[in-house]
Amino acid sequence: MATAFIDFNGVVPEKVMDLDTGSSDLFLPGPECGQSCAGHTIYDPSHSSTSIDIGKTFSLQYGDNSTVAGEQYNDTVTVMGLTATSQTFGVAMQYSNGFVRSQFPADGLMGMGFKAIAEYNTNPVFQTLAAQQQTNLWIRIYV
Numbered sequence: 001m002a003t004a005f006i007d008f009n010g011v012v013p014e015k016v017m018d019l020d021t022g023s024s025d026l027f028l029p030g031p032e033c034g035q036s037c038a039g040h041t042i043y044d045p046s047h048s049s050t051s052i053d054i055g056k057t058f059s060l061q062y063g064d065n066s067t068v069a070g071e072q073y074n075d076t077v078t079v080m081g082l083t084a085t086s087q088t089f090g091v092a093m094q095y096s097n098g099f100v101r102s103q104f105p106a107d108g109l110m111g112m113g114f115k116a117i118a119e120y121n122t123n124p125v126f127q128t129l130a131a132q133q134q135t136n137l138w139i140r141i142y143v
Contacts, residue, residue, distance in 0.1 A: 003017060003018055003019060003106055004016075004017050004019055004079055004080065005017075005079075006077060006078065006079045006110065007077070007078040008028075008043055008051075008076070008077055008078075009048040009049070009077075011043065011044070011047045013041055015028050016041070016105075016106045017106055017108050017110040018104070018106035018109045018110070019110055019112055020109050020110065020111050021112045021113065022062075022111075022113065023060075023062070023109070023111035023112075023113055023117065024111035024112070024113035024115060024116075024117050024118035024119075024120075024124040025058070025060060025089070025090060025109075025118055025119050025120050025124070026077070026087070026089035026090065026108070026110045026111060026124070026125055027058070027060065027068055027070070027089060027090035027091070027092055027108050028040075028041075028042075028043045028090075028091065028092065028108030028109075029041075029042050029043065029095065029107065029108065030042060030043055030044070030045070030070055030071070030091035030092055030093060031044045031046075032070075032093045033070070033092050033093055033094065033095060034093075036094055036095040036096070036097075036099070037092065037099075038100075039100075040107045040108075041107045043108075045073055045075070045091060048075055048076075050075055050076050050085075051073055051074070052073060052074045052075070052086075053071060053072075053073055054072050054074055054088065055072075056071070057069070057070065057072070058070060058072050058090045058119060058120060060090070060119055062098070064098055065098065066098025067094075067096040067098075068090065068092050068094065068099060068109075069093060069094045070090050070091050070092040070093040070094065071090070071091050072088055072089070072091075072120060073088070073089060073090075073091050074087060075087060075089070077125060079125060079129075082129050082134045082135050083134060084125055084128040084132060084134065085132065086128075087125055087128050088120050088123075089120075090120070092108070110124075111124055112124070112126065114127065115127055
């Protein structure tokens with residue numbers, strides 16, 4: 001599992017995210033996630049002055065049949081020192097067994113794919129960074 005530390009508008013602590021090349025959406029556990037998110041670091045939108053509930057829910061399913069569901073938010077997201085403003089991501093209210101801490105040590109997941117496969121139908125983090133001229137770097141992941 002490749003991981004990265006991500007900051008959500010300075011709301012500490014940083015979250016450890018699994019980098020997934022087969023998806024495009026970003027999610028992490030929220031304060032209403034309950035027991036299925038026990039042991040993960042929680043993102044609480046009420047602790048961020050720039051967090052906006054965009055009034056949409058989400059439900060994602062992955063190839064191993066793991067699922068996650070919750071609400072979509074926009075906030076400022078910083079990864080590797082690069083900042084994306086108004087980034088859409090999911091705040092989970094439920095993690096399936098595949099995302100419980102013993103099976104999935106990262107707090108959440110950041111899809112590295114393109115918008116064409118995004119369930120949220122918004123730019124993934126790296127496309128947002130490019131669109132906001134935060135980087136012109138090519139990021140390479142070697143497996």
